[in-house]
Amino acid sequence: MSAAQVTCWYCNRPARLITGKGLYPHRPDLYAKRFWRCLPCSAWVGCHPGSTEPLGRLANSELRAWKQTVHRVLDPLWQKGVMSREEAYAWLAEKLGLTAEECHVGMFDPATCKRAIKALNHREVRK
Numbered sequence: 001m002s003a004a005q006v007t008c009w010y011c012n013r014p015a016r017l018i019t020g021k022g023l024y025p026h027r028p029d030l031y032a033k034r035f036w037r038c039l040p041c042s043a044w045v046g047c048h049p050g051s052t053e054p055l056g057r058l059a060n061s062e063l064r065a066w067k068q069t070v071h072r073v074l075d076p077l078w079q080k081g082v083m084s085r086e087e088a089y090a091w092l093a094e095k096l097g098l099t100a101e102e103c104h105v106g107m108f109d110p111a112t113c114k115r116a117i118k119a120l121n122h123r124e125v126r127k
C-alpha cells in the first residue's frame with residue numbers, strides 16, 4: 001500500500017510527513033519514527049515501522065484522549081488473559097459492526113471510540 005499522500009480528515013488538506021524529532025523534541029527515542037501531521041489542526045498519526053504508511057487516521061488532542069480511553073478498557077481484556085488479543089478485537093468488531101480490518105483503534109473516529117467504550121463497559125456487567 002502506498003502512502004505518498006495522506007489527507008487530514010479534519011480539514012481535507014494534505015498532511016506533511018515529519019520525523020519524531022519535529023514532533024517530540026524531548027524524546028530522542030522517537031526521532032527515527034515518522035508521522036503525518038496537520039499543523040493547523042494539531043493532528044498527527046504515526047507510521048508503520050520502516051514505512052510511511054499511516055497507522056490510522058490523524059488524531060487531534062480530543063481524539064488522542066478518546067483512543068487512550070478505548071485502550072484503557074480494551075487492553076486489560078487480553079493483558080489479563082480474559083481472552084486473547086485476537087478474540088478481544090473480534091468481539092469488539094462484532095459489537096461495533098465492523099470488519100476485523102476496520103477494527104483498529106487507530107482508525108476510529110471519536111464517535112466510534114465512544115461506542116467502543118460503551119460496549120466494553122457493558123461487557124463487564126453482562127459478561
Ligand SMILES: [Zn+2]
Pocket residue numbers: 008009010011012013038039040041043
Ligand atoms: Zn487538518
